[in-house]
Amino acid sequence: MFRMLLFFLVAIGVIPFPVSADHSPKIEIVGSTTVLPIASRAAERFEKLQKIEKFKSSHRLRILVNAGGSGVGIHSVAKGRSDIGMASREISPSERKRFEGSHLKVHTVAVDAVACVISSEIYEAGIRDLTRQEIRDIYLGKIRNWKEVGGPDRKIVVVDKERHRGTRHVFMNYIFGNPTAKTPGTILVTGSNNEEQTKIAQSDSAIGMLSYAWINDEVRAIGIRDNKSIVNLTRETIRKGNYPIVRNLSFITAGEPNGEVKAFLEYLKSPEGQQLVEESGYIPFT
Amino acid sequence: MWVFAGLNLIFLCCAGGLFLFLIFESYPIFKLHGFDFWLGQDWWVGEAYGALPMLYGSTLVTALACLLVLPLALAVAIFISEFLTPTSRRCVKAILELLAGVPGIVYGLLGVSFLSLWIKDVFGLLDGNTLATASCLLAIMILPTVLTLSEDAMRSVPAEYRDNALGLGLSKWQTATAVVLPQALPGIMGAVLLGIGRAMGETIAVMLVVGSLDRIPDPWFNIFSSAQTIPSKLGREAAEAIGEGTHWSALMALGLTLFIMVLLINFIGNRFLKRRSIS
Numbered sequence: 111m112f113r114m115l116l117f118f119l120v121a122i123g124v125i126p127f128p129v130s131a132d133h134s135p136k137i138e139i140v141g142s143t144t145v146l147p148i149a150s151r152a153a154e155r156f157e158k159l160q161k162i163e164k165f166k167s168s169h170r171l172r173i174l175v176n177a178g179g180s181g182v183g184i185h186s187v188a189k190g191r192s193d194i195g196m197a198s199r200e201i202s203p204s205e206r207k208r209f210e211g212s213h214l215k216v217h218t219v220a221v222d223a224v225a226c227v228i229s230s231e232i233y234e235a236g237i238r239d240l241t242r243q244e245i246r247d248i249y250l251g252k253i254r255n256w257k258e259v260g261g262p263d264r265k266i267v268v269v270d271k272e273r274h275r276g277t278r279h280v281f282m283n284y285i286f287g288n289p290t291a292k293t294p295g296t297i298l299v300t301g302s303n304n305e306e307q308t309k310i311a312q313s314d315s316a317i318g319m320l321s322y323a324w325i326n327d328e329v330r331a332i333g334i335r336d337n338k339s340i341v342n343l344t345r346e347t348i349r350k351g352n353y354p355i356v357r358n359l360s361f362i363t364a365g366e367p368n369g370e371v372k373a374f375l376e377y378l379k380s381p382e383g384q385q386l387v388e389e390s391g392y393i394p395f396t
Numbered sequence: 397m398w399v400f401a402g403l404n405l406i407f408l409c410c411a412g413g414l415f416l417f418l419i420f421e422s423y424p425i426f427k428l429h430g431f432d433f434w435l436g437q438d439w440w441v442g443e444a445y446g447a448l449p450m451l452y453g454s455t456l457v458t459a460l461a462c463l464l465v466l467p468l469a470l471a472v473a474i475f476i477s478e479f480l481t482p483t484s485r486r487c488v489k490a491i492l493e494l495l496a497g498v499p500g501i502v503y504g505l506l507g508v509s510f511l512s513l514w515i516k517d518v519f520g521l522l523d524g525n526t527l528a529t530a531s532c533l534l535a536i537m538i539l540p541t542v543l544t545l546s547e548d549a550m551r552s553v554p555a556e557y558r559d560n561a562l563g564l565g566l567s568k569w570q571t572a573t574a575v576v577l578p579q580a581l582p583g584i585m586g587a588v589l590l591g592i593g594r595a596m597g598e599t600i601a602v603m604l605v606v607g608s609l610d611r612i613p614d615p616w617f618n619i620f621s622s623a624q625t626i627p628s629k630l631g632r633e634a635a636e637a638i639g640e641g642t643h644w645s646a647l648m649a650l651g652l653t654l655f656i657m658v659l660l661i662n663f664i665g666n667r668f669l670k671r672r673s674i675s
Contacts, residue, residue: 178635178636179635179636181636182635182636185635185636185637185638186635186638189638189639191638204442208641265522267522267523272608272632272633273440273441274441274633274636290440290441290442292440296609297522297523297607297609297622298523298525298607298608298609298622299607299608299609299610299622299632300608301608301632305604308508309525312512312513312524313523315522316523
């Protein structure tokens with residue numbers, strides 16, 4: 111109860127009184143956990159660069175990066191609660207309409223793929239690819255056992271994401287042709303990429319969706335099979351545009367950026383910034 | 397004296413204001429869906445807002461946690477209060493009170509990394525993120541609070557009662573169960589109510605292990621399936637909806653529902669106590 115009270119006090123108190131205790135410039139970035147690694151790397155370097163350039167000034171630029179998901183990123187930048195929003199999907203038509211007055215502007219910095227991922231135990235048992243129809247049936251609850259798609263006799267733990275998450279929008283848009291598709295086969299709902307990665311790794315029979323940069327030995331990406339041809343997920347297939355589930359990773363501002371925000375976005379698009387994109391595990395946007 | 401009265405007033409205003417704020421904010425959703433909001437089973441942002449799965453999840457998780465905690469808490473409280481020497485009693489109490497202050501996120505992370513996997517292995521489940529996991533975690537969380545407050549209640553039963561009972565030839569065990577326990581009942585009830593309050597409002601620990609699936613388990617008593625609770629739902633969606641719109645209003649209505657549920661439980665608890673003390 112106390113926690114609820116605190117939450118509401120914060121919710122009521124923060125909106126009308128944006129805190130500005132000190133006058134050093136500050137950039138607040140909120141949104142997609144997929145874009146977050148790029149943002150936090152860039153923030154760290156950019157702060158240092160600023161420090162070197164203006165080492166005599168006592169006003170040091172601070173950049174705060176917070177997670178929340180693409181929906182939260184778009185919402186908070188449109189409402190002026192943050193300077194930059196991060197999104198791993200397009201702004202949806204309904205969001206465009208709702209935030210028409212904020213003149214949202216998208217600055218794309220990287221390309222990412224959304225992988226269909228499975229637990230390593232299933233991968234090792236021989237599942238290396240699935241068709242779009244099979245994935246659809248799994249999420250609809252029509253296929254409930256790995257046996258039905260040529261795997262071991264084990265029930266499928268279908269992992270879904272919160273509905274506003276960018277990764278889910280992109281994935282469901284490909285699988286169902288509808289970014290907010292209903293998935294009655296779901297067993298678990300997760301939030302951030304980290305949370306989903308953990309849950310899939312802990313399970314020995316899970317399927318889910320993850321950004322390219324979150325794939326590791328315990329959470330394996332599978333290929334998408336279409337008739338006889340299989341497209342595996344590699345840097346090459348993303349770059350060439352063969353892999354079907356790709357998306358742009360973007361920063362969003364309300365209106366044209368200026369001042370520190372503009373400088374930060376330009377830094378991200380510079381060769382040095384694009385190097386950071388590569389370091390974070392994504393494909394530079396050219 | 398007036399200062400204290402003023403402070404009290406501020407607190408009352410806070411509680412009342414919060415209640416009014418919740419009603420005000422959730423009004424649009426009730427205007428739109430009426431009381432079907434509490435009966436609907438589907439929650440699709442932008443289409444339908446049905447709170448029944450969350451209501452059910454919150455109720456079941458809290459009830460189960462209580463069921464798990466009560467026997468254990470009472471047994472241990474009797475032992476600490478009636479059978480331990482004063483020195484060791486102080487030690488145990490200090491540790492318990494320390495545990496009662498551990499924040500939810502710590503339990504949540506322990507739950508994700510250990511408890512959910514244990515539950516999965518022990519019961520041979522498909523997945524460890526279930527209602528049962530959340531209940532166990534909550535039980536562990538509220539145990540120190542319930543235990544230490546119940547023990548306080550037992551301890552505060554006057555020593556003459558015990559001396560008289562012992563003098564009449566009752567054994568120590570009989571004294572504890574037949575004299576101390578009934579006398580301490582109001583205090584124990586209060587302890588349990590506080591525990592329920594914490595369990596119902598716990599957000600992050602539950603959110604991490606309950607599975608967050610907005611669906612009533614099938615069959616309904618299947619505690620080994622994923623579900624959703626009200627705070628966990630709020631935790632997952634509040635940041636996206638904050639400020640305005642139907643979605644926000646629906647979330648505020650969930651908050652209001654939780655508020656009313658906790659009020660009701662406290663009210664019923666108090667009534668129960670009053671009736672007992674009269675008879």
